[in-house]
Amino acid sequence: MVRGSDVLLIVVAILFPPAAAAFVTGCSCDLLINILLTILGYLPGHLHAFWLIYRKMQAEERYGRGGYVYIGNGEFQPAPGLPGAFPAQPNYGATGGGYVH
Secondary structure (H helix, E strand, O other), X not given: OOOHHHHHHHHHHHHOHHHXXXXXXXXXXXXXXXXXXXXXXXXXXXXXXXXXXXXXXXXXXHHOOOOEEEEEOOEXXXXXXXOOOOOOOOOOHHHHOOOOO
């Protein structure tokens, strides 16, 4: 289902693809890739930005709004602490609170 925020993101992608990539992925390798694709040709930058938006929409359908974390390369995973999410990483060393002499 397309939301209003997705439509706005598509409009931003039409005007300036790297901005849409930054909104979806943050400061990541995909942003750098999108900037380079936009410099090489405006159409490849658009295609990459639309692909990132499509993958974000798929993650929203799968995990719910805000229930996912971007892990890179157009992939998303459930956010920690939500049902269906990956278990939390164990605490190593003395900072975990379970350290006993």
